[in-house]
Amino acid sequence: MAAKRVMFSCVFSMLVALTAAATMPSAVADGEPPPDYADALSKCLLFYEGQRSGKLPPTQRLTWRKDSALNDGQDAGVDLAGGYYDAGDNVKFGFPMAYTGTLLAWSIIEFSEELGPELAHAHEALRWLTDYLLKATAQPNRIFVQVGDPYSDHNCWERPEDMDTLRTTYQVNDTHPGSEVAGETAAALAAASIAFRSSDPAYADELLSRAETVYNFGHTYQGSYGTSLGKWVCPFYCDYSGYQDELSWGAAWLNRATNSSQYQNHIVHGIQQMQMKTQLDDTGREWFFGWDNKEAGIYILLETQKNDSENSRLAEEFVCSLLPQSLSKSVEYTPGGLIYNTQGCNMQDVTGFSFLLLVYARHIINVGGTITCDNNVQVPPSALIDVARSQVKYLLGDNPNNMSYMVGYGAKFPQMIHHRGSTLPSMDTHPERMFCRDGEPYFNTTAPNLNLLIGAVVGGPNDGTDNFLDSRYCPNQTEPTTYVNAPLVGLLAYFNKHG
Ligand SMILES: *[C@@H]1O[C@H](CO)[C@@H](O)[C@H](O)[C@H]1NC(C)=O
Ligand SMILES: *[C@@H]1O[C@H](CO)[C@@H](O)[C@H](O)[C@H]1NC(C)=O
Numbered sequence: 348m349a350a351k352r353v354m355f356s357c358v359f360s361m362l363v364a365l366t367a368a369a370t371m372p373s374a375v376a377d378g379e380p381p382p383d384y385a386d387a388l389s390k391c392l393l394f395y396e397g398q399r400s401g402k403l404p405p406t407q408r409l410t411w412r413k414d415s416a417l418n419d420g421q422d423a424g425v426d427l428a429g430g431y432y433d434a435g436d437n438v439k440f441g442f443p444m445a446y447t448g449t450l451l452a453w454s455i456i457e458f459s460e461e462l463g464p465e466l467a468h469a470h471e472a473l474r475w476l477t478d479y480l481l482k483a484t485a486q487p488n489r490i491f492v493q494v495g496d497p498y499s500d501h502n503c504w505e506r507p508e509d510m511d512t513l514r515t516t517y518q519v520n521d522t523h524p525g526s527e528v529a530g531e532t533a534a535a536l537a538a539a540s541i542a543f544r545s546s547d548p549a550y551a552d553e554l555l556s557r558a559e560t561v562y563n564f565g566h567t568y569q570g571s572y573g574t575s576l577g578k579w580v581c582p583f584y585c586d587y588s589g590y591q592d593e594l595s596w597g598a599a600w601l602n603r604a605t606n607s608s609q610y611q612n613h614i615v616h617g618i619q620q621m622q623m624k625t626q627l628d629d630t631g632r633e634w635f636f637g638w639d640n641k642e643a644g645i646y647i648l649l650e651t652q653k654n655d656s657e658n659s660r661l662a663e664e665f666v667c668s669l670l671p672q673s674l675s676k677s678v679e680y681t682p683g684g685l686i687y688n689t690q691g692c693n694m695q696d697v698t699g700f701s702f703l704l705l706v707y708a709r710h711i712i713n714v715g716g717t718i719t720c721d722n723n724v725q726v727p728p729s730a731l732i733d734v735a736r737s738q739v740k741y742l743l744g745d746n747p748n749n750m751s752y753m754v755g756y757g758a759k760f761p762q763m764i765h766h767r768g769s770t771l772p773s774m775d776t777h778p779e780r781m782f783c784r785d786g787e788p789y790f791n792t793t794a795p796n797l798n799l800l801i802g803a804v805v806g807g808p809n810d811g812t813d814n815f816l817d818s819r820y821c822p823n824q825t826e827p828t829t830y831v832n833a834p835l836v837g838l839l840a841y842f843n844k845h846g
């Protein structure tokens with residue numbers, strides 16, 4: 348997450364002026380060769396190896412990364428080695444990590460056939476995460492939700508392999524609850540149980556039983572981890588949208604994983620709470636889908652499980668709000684055709700929304716349903732898939748900068764991503780210990796990063812234009828995160844198979 352002091356504002360005077368494309372990129376062949384989706388998919392998964400914390404296995408393919416943070420959890424007397432660094436820093440933030448797990452699992456559940464030979468890598472990426480969640484939830488009524496003091500971490504530009512920043516362990520429990528982390532962790536465990544059900548039923552059972560325990564903890568002791576842990580989690584991964592969405596989301600995944608409707612009341616209650624909040628806000632509908640806000644994902648997930656008319660209306664309202672021609676459009680598009688929804692990490696919304704559009708469209712095609720926007724406009728499901736495809740193509744280089752926003756993919760991609768490990772020399776070339784300030788020259792330089800974090804997708808353009816500044820000083824644009832790639836796994840699998 349946004350790291351170091353930003354020492355100048357990310358203005359674009361240094362950029363070449365861009366001529367705006369007059370129209371939305373069309374899904375039909377425009378003379379450009381199609382992206383190499385298979386290559387992008389395998390890189391999208393390789394990225395997770397670069398984010399690994401803990402003891403690396405012999406199969407590690409990104410070999411410039413080494414073992415790190417082996418003693419995590421020691422201050423709390425537990426073993427919390429493993430899991431993922433969430434972004435360009437070295438903190439293990441449990442809330443977005445769990446969300447990453449849910450979306451990786453959803454990608455696998457929905458697109459396991461399309462993943463083909465990459466299914467094994469997708470399972471590996473997910474298991475690295477769920478193994479960690481099992482450690483973090485091993486004690487009843489307690490979740491270890493974060494390892495690493497974020498202030499200490501963000502004050503230094505250090506490699507994970509030899510960091511000397513404070514690895515403080517943070518927890519929620521019955522006196523200091525965290526219903527959003529519990530709900531999301533339950534969602535991840537439940538979704539992963541489905542993803543592993545056929546290949547490893549014993550592991551799936553373990554994940555599912557833990558998901559239920561964790562959910563019950565989050566539901567019994569209600570409160571936000573932002574209140575319980577204050578400045579240690581806010582403003583880093585503060586749950587601004589409230590925890591009702593995570594309780595509903597966790598319940599929806601539990602229903603799906605258990606083939607039951609035992610959590611139905613929880614889902615309905617959560618949705619009612621979210622709806623009341625929306626009405627109180629009364630500011631026209633804005634949609635998000637990411638580590639903070641799960642609402643759109645809940646409607647799409649429920650829609651693929653059953654046809655309930657109120658939920659169907661909300662799912663339809665959401666997808667209509669993304670279509671470029673829709674009167675109820677709630678997002679903007681850049682002149683080059685990228686969905687623009689936030690000045691933060693915009694690519695999270697791009698991959699998350701595109702994933703939901705694709706899942707919904709496939710469901711409508713499967714059940715022979717229809718989509719109606721703006722009261723009476725019939726929209727073919729293929730139009731949703733076209734939007735999703737245009738976003739993925741943009742991300743991979745079909746954009747006014749001719750630039751791929753995935754590191755290591757295509758001829759031109761970001762060289763100065765905001766990522767500590769990628770910037771600093773590998774232990775292979777610089778085995779001597781590097782301390783807090785030793786990284787500064789590597790941060791300051793305009794030379795490219797020393798290590799390719801292959802597959803890392805950056806935040807990308809984030810001001811409504813297609814402008815992009817390749818600078819470590821602009822984390823909103825150049826920092827990769829685990830939750831941008833998770834839905835992209837499913838998207839790339841689909842487009843690789845079906846074009
Ligand atoms: C419960 O969590 C709070 C907040 O993390 C922590 O300060 C407290 O020590 C924990 N209680 C127990 C009994 O571990
Ligand atoms: C749920 O149903 C699916 C499909 O019938 C089945 O494969 C799976 O084992 C079931 N899961 C559980 C936990 O019973």
Ligand SMILES: *[C@@H]1O[C@H](CO)[C@@H](O)[C@H](O)[C@H]1NC(C)=O
Pocket residue numbers: 356357690691692809823
């Ligand atoms: C970066 O994102 C945050 C929101 O996450 C926003 O407040 C800030 O203005 C953005 N900074 C830039 C330079 O775009």
Ligand SMILES: *[C@@H]1O[C@H](CO)[C@@H](O)[C@H](O)[C@H]1NC(C)=O
Pocket residue numbers: 654659711714716717
């Ligand atoms: C849902 O059910 C309604 C009527 O009960 C039907 O008109 C609609 O097509 C169905 N939608 C889907 C996606 O099955």
Ligand SMILES: *[C@@H]1O[C@H](CO)[C@@H](O)[C@H](O)[C@H]1NC(C)=O
Pocket residue numbers: 747748749
């Ligand atoms: C991108 O590629 C197109 C076609 O190959 C070319 O016309 C255009 O000038 C390129 N733009 C940039 C910014 O390189």
Ligand SMILES: *[C@@H]1O[C@H](CO)[C@@H](O)[C@H](O)[C@H]1NC(C)=O
Pocket residue numbers: 787791
């Ligand atoms: C690097 O950044 C520091 C501030 O963190 C600054 O004092 C120093 O002048 C910068 N060096 C270069 C070469 O830009």
